[in-house]
Amino acid sequence: MPLKIYNSFSREKEEFKPINPPYVGMYVCGPTVYGHPHLGHARTYIVFDVIYRYLMHSGYKVKYVQNITDVGHLVGDVDEGEDKIQKQAKVEKMDPVEIAYKYEVSYFDDMQVLNVLKPDISCRATGHIIEMIELIKKLIEKKHAYTTNKGNVYFSVKTFKNYARLSRRKADETMEGERIEIADDKKSPEDFALWKKADAEHLMQWDSPWGKGYPGWHIECSVMSMKYIGETLDIHGGGIDNIFPHHDCEIAQSEAATGKTFIKYFIHNNMLTVDGKKMGKSLGNFIILKELFKKLDPMVLRFYILQCHYASPLDFTQAALDSAKQGYERLKNSVFSLNKAVEGKTKSSSEKYDDVETLKKEFLDAMDDDFNTSRSIAVLYEILKVSNIELQNKNMDIDKLIVINEIINDFVDKILGLKMDNKKSQDDIEDKLIEFIIQLRNNYRKEKNYKASDDIRDMLLSLGITIKDDQEKTTYTR
Ligand code: AMP
Numbered sequence: 001m002p003l004k005i006y007n008s009f010s011r012e013k014e015e016f017k018p019i020n021p022p023y024v025g026m027y028v029c030g031p032t033v034y035g036h037p038h039l040g041h042a043r044t045y046i047v048f049d050v051i052y053r054y055l056m057h058s059g060y061k062v063k064y065v066q067n068i069t070d071v072g073h074l075v076g077d078v079d080e081g082e083d084k085i086q087k088q089a090k091v092e093k094m095d096p097v098e099i100a101y102k103y104e105v106s107y108f109d110d111m112q113v114l115n116v117l118k119p120d121i122s123c124r125a126t127g128h129i130i131e132m133i134e135l136i137k138k139l140i141e142k143k144h145a146y147t148t149n150k151g152n153v154y155f156s157v158k159t160f161k162n163y164a165r166l167s168r169r170k171a172d173e174t175m176e177g178e179r180i181e182i183a184d185d186k187k188s189p190e191d192f193a194l195w196k197k198a199d200a201e202h203l204m205q206w207d208s209p210w211g212k213g214y215p216g217w218h219i220e221c222s223v224m225s226m227k228y229i230g231e232t233l234d235i236h237g238g239g240i241d242n243i244f245p246h247h248d249c250e251i252a253q254s255e256a257a258t259g260k261t262f263i264k265y266f267i268h269n270n271m272l273t274v275d276g277k278k279m280g281k282s283l284g285n286f287i288i289l290k291e292l293f294k295k296l297d298p299m300v301l302r303f304y305i306l307q308c309h310y311a312s313p314l315d316f317t318q319a320a321l322d323s324a325k326q327g328y329e330r331l332k333n334s335v336f337s338l339n340k341a342v343e344g345k346t347k348s349s350s351e352k353y354d355d356v357e358t359l360k361k362e363f364l365d366a367m368d369d370d371f372n373t374s375r376s377i378a379v380l381y382e383i384l385k386v387s388n389i390e391l392q393n394k395n396m397d398i399d400k401l402i403v404i405n406e407i408i409n410d411f412v413d414k415i416l417g418l419k420m421d422n423k424k425s426q427d428d429i430e431d432k433l434i435e436f437i438i439q440l441r442n443n444y445r446k447e448k449n450y451k452a453s454d455d456i457r458d459m460l461l462s463l464g465i466t467i468k469d470d471q472e473k474t475t476y477t478r
């Protein structure tokens, strides 16, 4: 089955045909570095990491570019308000450059913990001010942009046919909760800033033909994507929250400047929400990844995110995370047993196994069907079921297990990026030990050695494990 991608432009699944195969240029909007990454960020970058991995696995030579927004993203995501990084710099009494660098490092640290591969090119907005000025000059020359007596430069939306053709918004529509502050030097309310004049106290500012100022948020992505990939990108990605205004503005600027199609396939992942609301800094409902890592295997988080198809909403609950933990432990333990069984063994035949081949194809078909990791993970369990049955077989077919092991390593490790540490789950071992200690204690109770049985109960309690004796059996909680 050929790879099909849901293209947000056509709102249909389309066969993936890159411009110049086997090369693929993919640009994904990177983070605004003014805080530690949260679970919402993890969703977006894990999703695109799997897309990147799967494209490579399918034989494409991918150039994956991701930017770092270290200037220009204003509070409220519209043309008014303070720069998010400058605002944080004041809070932390640091230089904006220090803030941006601190949180960029934090972002890459967390992504590494989540086994997210680094993009091939990571580029900062502040490193491309010259190119932004050049693109803005070109847009002014082509009469798609205008300067104002306040020293601002705006893109003139009415000069661009089909503006907002990605979001399909009408000019007078507003986003839910959007603050409409219309700068009085705009010719038209929907025009957006390419360059903004900086007041003397503005911490980040550069010289430009229009005086001292700083770029608008959208221009950086047009500039950096076209610089590193070309005037037409195979894939542009980001969260659905970026569709409007960010991506519609990127399209307008880029196509107005080059006269070419900017994007072939637009991929947008859905949001991670809490009680149906986007997890984010502005609502304060975010969970910092570093906090989660203290309590949870980061691979459980990765698994939790990938169990849901990228286009579906994912509402965060502790119960869903707990159930993902159990599911992941099951997967991990089966993979561990399989790894152990085939360790040091080599195949003695080149036999093909129909049941395994069918499941292998089902996994790849699921991935080819718009990167459906939710379905591909369900198939993984089916493959491991075959392996578990074989492992219990008295005349175990080692060749079959080796074949399954190779497939599993490929799918779990390389495509889904679930890094297994090759040891049985710690929780699983602990559960077995607790059950064994309870068994010992029950033996003491039968012998009426209550001192020993109470000592065991107290010792478990001191470790946070409470045991409860019922008539039938002893249970525990921890
Ligand atoms: P930001 O740091 O806000 O510029 O966001 C960087 C990327 O993270 C964007 O592509 C967003 O779509 C994505 N993102 C932010 N919050 C969430 C969320 N709650 N769920 C999924 N993606 C998110």
Ligand code: ZN
Pocket: 028, 029, 030, 221, 246
């Ligand atoms: Zn962007």
